[in-house]
Amino acid sequence: MEDSTPAGTVGVTPVESWGRALDALEAQILIGRQLAEGRSPAVLAPWSEPTDLGPFPAELLDRARELREQQQGLLADLPEFIGRIRKQLSLTRKVSGATSAARRPVYIDHSA
Template identity: 35%
Template sequence: MSPDTWSAILDGFERDIALAVSGGIVPPWTPPMDAGPLPAALADRARRVLDAQADAVAILKRARHDAGTQLGAIDAVPSGAALARPLLLDVRG
């Protein structure tokens, strides 16, 4: 395949990375069956894309962890019948 094909593949990876990090839904990826070997001229760009993917995974893992922590805090707040009575009593006022 031509370098243009690989450039388009790398462009797609970069779009998907940006979409994922911005909170968008990334469409499923289907590997191209006829891309052939990566041209040597695009090796540095491919490494940068790979590094960006690793950074995106780390960002998304942190976001998932933070969301889980927040959900845990929300779950710890009493609800239902417990809210029928005051949770705090002002003894100074």
């Protein structure tokens, strides 16, 4: 009989492995929210889709739905955040252009 337990999950229940996967997803949602609000988030590794977790446990379904709602809320807010960033960038460019001196040559070739 062949063992169908995914590598690295010996002794780990589906609730534990899926719980960790949901924790990682929640951390990424938090980072997205912090970035969108102009705050510097803690640096985490990029999220990647988990594999070999087995069937999804019914007891985590409410948490998964809540995380999905948080993701959808963040996605819905992105156009507003992008608009705000564009305005800030435009203002920054205007201020920079108005306050920086024109570039002048430092060396002049008198032999020409």
